[in-house]
Amino acid sequence: MSTSLSRVLNNADLFHTASPFWYDATACDSISGYSGAGSTSVIDALRNKGIKVVPTVSASGLTPAKAIACFGSSGSRAAHVRRLVAISKSRAYSGLDLDYEHLALTTDAAVAERVRTVFTAFSRELCAAMHSLRKTCQITVMPRTSTSYVVWRGKLMPAVYNYAALGATSDRLRVMAYDQHAGKGAGPIAGYPWVQAIGRFTRSEVSASKVELGIPLYGRDFTPTGSRAVVAAKAASLASSRNATIRFDATQRESTATWTASGVKHV
Numbered sequence: 001m002s003t004s005l006s007r008v009l010n011n012a013d014l015f016h017t018a019s020p021f022w023y024d025a026t027a028c029d030s031i032s033g034y035s036g037a038g039s040t041s042v043i044d045a046l047r048n049k050g051i052k053v054v055p056t057v058s059a060s061g062l063t064p065a066k067a068i069a070c071f072g073s074s075g076s077r078a079a080h081v082r083r084l085v086a087i088s089k090s091r092a093y094s095g096l097d098l099d100y101e102h103l104a105l106t107t108d109a110a111v112a113e114r115v116r117t118v119f120t121a122f123s124r125e126l127c128a129a130m131h132s133l134r135k136t137c138q139i140t141v142m143p144r145t146s147t148s149y150v151v152w153r154g155k156l157m158p159a160v161y162n163y164a165a166l167g168a169t170s171d172r173l174r175v176m177a178y179d180q181h182a183g184k185g186a187g188p189i190a191g192y193p194w195v196q197a198i199g200r201f202t203r204s205e206v207s208a209s210k211v212e213l214g215i216p217l218y219g220r221d222f223t224p225t226g227s228r229a230v231v232a233a234k235a236a237s238l239a240s241s242r243n244a245t246i247r248f249d250a251t252q253r254e255s256t257a258t259w260t261a262s263g264v265k266h267v
Contacts, residue, residue, distance in 0.1 A: 001036055005045065012049035019097045019138075023087060025059040028070035031083050038091050052094035054138060057084065059100040064115050064160075067103050071118035081126045088135050095136030097174065098123070104142055104156040109149040112157040120165045127169045138172040140214070143180075145197040153183035167206030175202055178216035182229075186222035186267035190215065191252040222267040242266070 001020070008015055022037035036042070043053050062070060071077045088096050103115050127137035142158035149159040167173045177195050181187030188194070195213075202211055219235030220227040230238060239246050239257035246257045258267050 001039075001042065005042060008051070009045060009049055012051060015049075015051050017052045017054050017094070018046050019054050019056045021058070021099075022055040023057040024061075025057060025080070025100070026061040028062065028066065028076050028080055029083075030061070031057065031087065040091070043092055047092060052136075053092065054095045054097050054136060055087075055093060056097040056099050056140070057087070059098075059102055061102075062100060063102050064104075064106045064111050067100075068111075068114050068118055071122040072114075077118075077122050077125060080122065081129050084126060085129050085133070088130060088133065093135065095130060095138060095171070096126075097138040097140060098126070099140040101140075101142065104152075104158055104160045106157050106160075107151045107155065109157070109159075112149055112160045115160040116162050119160060120162050120169075123166055124169045127171075136171040137169070138174060138212075139166050139170045140174040140176060141166065142176050143178075143194075143198045145194070145201050153179070155183070163202060163205035167210050171210070172212050173202075173206055173210055174212045174214055176214045178214060181222075182220065182227060186220075186227075188249070188252040188254045188256075189218070189220060191254065193251070223264050 008018060020037075020042065021034065023031055023033055025031045037055075046053050059067075069076070070080060084096060087093075100119070103119055104112075106112055106115070123137075123139060130137040141161035141163065142152065142156065144158045144161070144163060147159075149157055152158055163173065175198060177198050178190045180190055180194050199213070218229050218231050221230055221235070221238065236246065239259070242259035242261060244257040244259040246255050248255050256267060258265065260266070
């Protein structure tokens with residue numbers, strides 16, 4: 001946090017909103033804070049620079065089945081909304097950002113369709129409650145390039161997010177246009193043709209004025225057994241330490257390097 005905060009504050013003219021990754025819905029009836037969540041010193045420092053604070057809430061406990069149970073019941077859905085509203089009122093927050101990624105952990109289209117229906121209903125109620133407090137409601141979604149219920153990264157179904165409905169009910173739809181090849185073989189983090197496809201589909205579903213496109217500021221070190229994420233500066237120094245040449249791919253519009261260490265190929 002200290003490193004990120006100082007960099008944001010030193011470039012405050014580039015930012016209008018900050019979303020610290022501070023809260024997690026570990027269950028339908030439980031939302032906990034990560035270490036440092038709600039730090040007033042962080043909030044005050046950002047607000048003093050004119051940057052709105054809209055903390056991100058993840059949902060590690062809401063897998064598809066649990067999400068259906070939670071959001072499929074009007075009572076438990078309303079209770080979850082109340083817990084989120086309480087968080088939004090607990091500090092000088094301008095709103096909330098929902099990053100409920102575990103909802104998409106299915107490869108079954110029928111399950112995804114059910115999750116999609118109940119999550120849309122929940123989002124509508126949450127955003128209405130936030131708007132009644134004059135706070136913003138932002139929703140982060142996985143990347144989609146079509147209306148199809150396709151599997152992404154071998155285990156996820158981004159169609160659980162109804163772009164049109166979520167875009168209509170929220171103030172901002174944040175689209176995760178990154179991690180294109182995580183879970184696959186080596187490839188771009190967010191290749192330009194892929195990002196263009198995401199942009200075209202998103203614009204067909206949501207007013208462009210409501211969309212924020214998430215872009216990657218990191219790289220991945222791919223080996224035959226998987227990959228690990230590394231921040232951009234680390235990626236460059238890693239390649240340099242292996243005397244690997246960094247090359248720019250004009251089609252994907254990303255840089256890449258390849259080397260071998262202890263008999264293992266890295267990209």
